[in-house]
Amino acid sequence: MALLExxxxxxxxxxxxxxxxxxxxxxxxxxxxxxxxxxxGKTTIFDAISGFFKPGKGRISFERIxxxxxxxxxxxxxxxxxxxxxxxxxxxxxxxxxxxxGHLMSRPRLMDPDDVITETNIILEKLxxxxxxxxxxxxxxxxxxxxxxxxxxxxxNPKLLLLDEVAAGLSPAAIDRLVNLLKQLNSQGMTIVIxxxxxxxxxxxxxxxIVLDNGRKIAEGRPxxxxxxxxxxxxxxx
Amino acid sequence: xxxKLLISGLALGSFYAIIALGFSMIFGVTRVFNLAHGxxxxxxxxxxxxxxxxxxxxxxxxxxxxxxxxxxLGVILYRVFRVIKEPLELNTIVFTFGxxxxxxxxxxxxxxxxxxxxxxxxxSTTIEIFNVSxxxxxxxxxxxAFISVSALYFLLRHTFWGKALRATIQDRxxxxxxxxxVEKNSILAFxxxxxxxxxxxxxxxxxxxxHPTGGxxxxxxxxxxxxxxxxxxxxxxxxxGWGMGLLENLVTTMLGAAFREGVTSLVLIAILLYKPCGLxxxx
Amino acid sequence: MKVITLTLHLHQRFFPKVLTVTGFILxxxxxxxxxxxSSFLLQVLSTSFLYAALSLSWNLLAxxxxxxxxxxxxxxxxxxxSALFALNFDTDPFTSIWAGGLxxxxxxxxSGILFARLRGAYFxxxxxxxxxxxxxxxxxWVSLTRGSLGLLNIPPFKLPLINANSNLTIYLVNLxxxxxxxxxxxxxxxxxxxxxxRALRQDEKVSMTIGINSNFYTLITISVSGFGxxxxxxxxxxxxxxxxxxxxxxxxxxxxxxxxxxxxxxFSVIGPVVGSLVLTLLDQFVFQPIFPAGHxxxxxxxxxxxILFMPGGLMGxxxxxxxxxxxx
Numbered sequence: 001m002a003l004l005e006x007x008x009x010x011x012x013x014x015x016x017x018x019x020x021x022x023x024x025x026x027x028x029x030x031x032x033x034x035x036x037x038x039x040x041g042k043t044t045i046f047d048a049i050s051g052f053f054k055p056g057k058g059r060i061s062f063e064r065i066x067x068x069x070x071x072x073x074x075x076x077x078x079x080x081x082x083x084x085x086x087x088x089x090x091x092x093x094x095x096x097x098x099x100x101x102g103h104l105m106s107r108p109r110l111m112d113p114d115d116v117i118t119e120t121n122i123i124l125e126k127l128x129x130x131x132x133x134x135x136x137x138x139x140x141x142x143x144x145x146x147x148x149x150x151x152x153x154x155x156x157n158p159k160l161l162l163l164d165e166v167a168a169g170l171s172p173a174a175i176d177r178l179v180n181l182l183k184q185l186n187s188q189g190m191t192i193v194i195x196x197x198x199x200x201x202x203x204x205x206x207x208x209x210i211v212l213d214n215g216r217k218i219a220e221g222r223p224x225x226x227x228x229x230x231x232x233x234x235x236x237x238x
Numbered sequence: 239x240x241x242k243l244l245i246s247g248l249a250l251g252s253f254y255a256i257i258a259l260g261f262s263m264i265f266g267v268t269r270v271f272n273l274a275h276g277x278x279x280x281x282x283x284x285x286x287x288x289x290x291x292x293x294x295x296x297x298x299x300x301x302x303x304x305x306x307x308x309x310x311l312g313v314i315l316y317r318v319f320r321v322i323k324e325p326l327e328l329n330t331i332v333f334t335f336g337x338x339x340x341x342x343x344x345x346x347x348x349x350x351x352x353x354x355x356x357x358x359x360x361x362s363t364t365i366e367i368f369n370v371s372x373x374x375x376x377x378x379x380x381x382x383a384f385i386s387v388s389a390l391y392f393l394l395r396h397t398f399w400g401k402a403l404r405a406t407i408q409d410r411x412x413x414x415x416x417x418x419x420v421e422k423n424s425i426l427a428f429x430x431x432x433x434x435x436x437x438x439x440x441x442x443x444x445x446x447x448x449h450p451t452g453g454x455x456x457x458x459x460x461x462x463x464x465x466x467x468x469x470x471x472x473x474x475x476x477x478x479g480w481g482m483g484l485l486e487n488l489v490t491t492m493l494g495a496a497f498r499e500g501v502t503s504l505v506l507i508a509i510l511l512y513k514p515c516g517l518x519x520x521x
Numbered sequence: 522m523k524v525i526t527l528t529l530h531l532h533q534r535f536f537p538k539v540l541t542v543t544g545f546i547l548x549x550x551x552x553x554x555x556x557x558x559s560s561f562l563l564q565v566l567s568t569s570f571l572y573a574a575l576s577l578s579w580n581l582l583a584x585x586x587x588x589x590x591x592x593x594x595x596x597x598x599x600x601x602x603s604a605l606f607a608l609n610f611d612t613d614p615f616t617s618i619w620a621g622g623l624x625x626x627x628x629x630x631x632s633g634i635l636f637a638r639l640r641g642a643y644f645x646x647x648x649x650x651x652x653x654x655x656x657x658x659x660x661x662w663v664s665l666t667r668g669s670l671g672l673l674n675i676p677p678f679k680l681p682l683i684n685a686n687s688n689l690t691i692y693l694v695n696l697x698x699x700x701x702x703x704x705x706x707x708x709x710x711x712x713x714x715x716x717x718x719r720a721l722r723q724d725e726k727v728s729m730t731i732g733i734n735s736n737f738y739t740l741i742t743i744s745v746s747g748f749g750x751x752x753x754x755x756x757x758x759x760x761x762x763x764x765x766x767x768x769x770x771x772x773x774x775x776x777x778x779x780x781x782x783x784x785x786x787x788f789s790v791i792g793p794v795v796g797s798l799v800l801t802l803l804d805q806f807v808f809q810p811i812f813p814a815g816h817x818x819x820x821x822x823x824x825x826x827x828i829l830f831m832p833g834g835l836m837g838x839x840x841x842x843x844x845x846x847x848x849x
Contacts, residue, residue, distance in 0.1 A: 007532065010589045050677050050730055051729075052726070052729075071734070071736075072727075072729035072730060073729050073732050073733055074724075074733040074734075075734070076730050076731055076732040077732045081730070081731075083731050084727065088726070090719070090720055090723045090724060090727070091723065092723055093578060093718075093719070093723070101719075101720050101731060102731045103718055104713055105713070105716070105717060105720070105728075105731045105732040106731055106732035110713065151732065153730075153731075155731075156731050156732060161728045
């Protein structure tokens with residue numbers, strides 16, 4: 001069953017088309033990669049899905065409910081978590097508080113404080129941030145900030161995770177750890193969409209890859225297939 | 239009757255254009271949102287008042303004195319503004335709000351809460367041109383605004399320095415990369431903006447009664463005109479200034495002076511709702 | 522309540538802080554017994570409590586990242602609302618101040634909706650302009666407000682066993698209101714609501730992606746803030762007995778709460794109270810004697826110094842964590 005369906009969305013900036021009739025769907029428990037050169041419209045897709053603007057045309061559905069016109073907080077509460085290309089932690093808060101915020105704000109009613117704390121600790125453990133619990137988020141390294149973004153999104157208890165360039169700027173070792181983490185999350189049932197300009201993660205993780213260029217979807221398929229397509233190579237090189 | 243309104247409105251509007259130009263130049267290069275603009279105008283007015291009433295100088299000699307005094311104040315302000323941290327617009331608005339309070343009280347200490355006016359009897363004589371009578375004061379205001387704005391327009395459009403300055407306003411970093419001395423330009427434009435306020439100060443004091451809390455309305459008008467026109471658009475600022483002058487005159491005549499400040503505020507709110515990004519230049 | 526339990530889990534120093542503040546407030550309640558002769562001190566302290574309450578209201582909104590330059594609008598409307606209610610319906614001030622608070626809250630909610638798209642400097646500017654509108658109405662609706670003549674004979678507060686409108690009555694009323702408001706603000710800031718504000722202040726877009734309804738929280742926050750300011754205006758009106766448009770809808774009451782909250786420390790619950798006490802005492806005992814006409818220059822200087830040299834205010838200098846949960 002398709003968890004997320006994007007149906008022919010077109011968006012404009014001024015009179016210029018940023019996305020041109022882009023469609024794709026994400027099956028439950030899959031990892032999907034969105035790749036493409038700079039300015040292809042990848043982040044715009046995430047912004048449209050998470051509700052920051054209404055696309056000029058087209059529909060977006062999540063769990064078969066149309067969410068095209070829903071405000072961001074409502075979409076988040078339905079179980080759609082996301083991270084940002086440039087990490088945006090709450091810098092004045094500690095790592096623990098950042099994750100806690102994700103938990104507190106996404107639930108319709110508050111859980112028992114002990115459970116909240118336990119759950120927050122488990123997420124921190126999973127993302128190898130336990131030792132940094134009391135550190136201010138603004139003082140973290142890039143790699144830690146990226147993990148914190150994922151941790152905060154996970155704390156909202158999402159069904160679908162949208163990750164925007166989570167591997168950019170990380171060392172190969174850090175990328176390996178991230179790959180393992182995402183594999184593990186996926187094996188526990190998490191559906192993930194990854195924007196991955198440098199193809200660090202998609203090749204290893206994605207079962208399906210969507211290629212964008214200039215706001216259009218130019219190809220879709222298994223990573224090895226797609227990467228061998230002429231049109232994709234041209235888009236990246238030219 | 240309406241013609242008279244039109245003329246005095248245009249004279250008032252020309253005055254607004256000068257102070258808005260000052261605001262626009264200051265904001266354009268330093269992104270300082272100067273809420274104390276009207277108080278600086280008052281400071282110029284008080285300087286001219288002292289020069290005229292205490293030292294017996296005439297109106298015209300008091301103008302360069304006011305310009306000079308404010309330019310000196312500007313040098314200090316520029317240094318201080320440089321220290322303010324991000325978010326710059328919000329922090330400068332709060333800082334200059336403090337400056338408003340400080341200056342208002344400084345005026346109170348030195349000049350008390352009395353209403354004062356620069357008496358220029360020769361300005362109330364009327365001149366008839368094409369059957370329409372102007373007061374000499376209106377004519378002077380009109381001409382002063384016209385000359386200073388044309389001069390500035392020429393400076394910005396047709397000199398190398400003006401082009402460099404406009405580049406600095408549009409994109410500081412790019413201007414720097416092109417070898418423009420951004421720092422020098424900024425301080426010159428800032429001081430230019432302040433000098434314009436110094437120029438307008440004596441006029442303010444001779445048209446209006448000045449009193450310590452009389453600056454905020456001028457600030458609001460300068461902001462309205464700048465937002466409507468867009469930062470650094472000299473010709474548009476003249477049009478918007480005239481528009482505001484006419485509107486104010488109309489309101490005063492139709493509804494009475496009691497509604498003027500209220501209407502100014504309503505106009506500002508309406509404009510902010512229409513242009514929520516205000517002075518930021520993204521469409 | 523659950524979030525407060527959470528706070529206790531996270532911050533062991535929470536109880537000592539609460540105890541210190543409670544002790545200090547109790548001490549203030551005892552001041553009249555000791556200094557009953559010095560009615561000037563009582564007056565000054567009463568004023569500082571009123572300003573503290575106003576600053577707390579202002580700061581609640583500032584916690585969401587919205588800096589208001591127009592709290593005089595809510596303060597003034599509260600003053601007029603309460604005075605008119607008491608005069609027209611012949612009620613006790615303790616009843617009518619709720620009408621004042623409600624008037625402030627309604628205007629605040631209205632401006633919250635109207636200015637929903639404005640941020641930062643432009644929100645500040647819009648609120649600055651907002652003050653003129655109720656002022657214009659109060660000035661010109663002569664049949665109701667008597668215009669610039671103002672309202673006279675506004676009934677004073679009466680407490681049992683104490684002379685009506687004595688300094689002591691006002692002292693007790695102001696201190697009690699401050700205490701209640703402090704409790705309310707502390708509860709809000711330590712609840713899920715307070716956490717939402719903290720997140721919104723730092724990054725609105727990210728806050729939305731973790732499920733925070735930005736419009737909703739901003740609206741209820743500005744309403745409560747306006748309610749507090751309205752109550753303060755109402756108390757002011759009944760203590761003074763006379764109000765006129767230029768007096769309550771003045772730049773003064775927009776500036777004061779901001780100055781005091783920023784100077785005391787806007788990231789801490791108690792900061793605005795500290796700022797108000799320090800600045801009012803400094804104003805009345807040091808600046809007033811030196812510059813009788815322009816003593817409020819202090820407030821201008823205080824805010825400029827705060828912006829330039831101590832963004833966290835006095836509490837920041839004392840080491841209160843900028844992002845603290847309890848912050849008290």
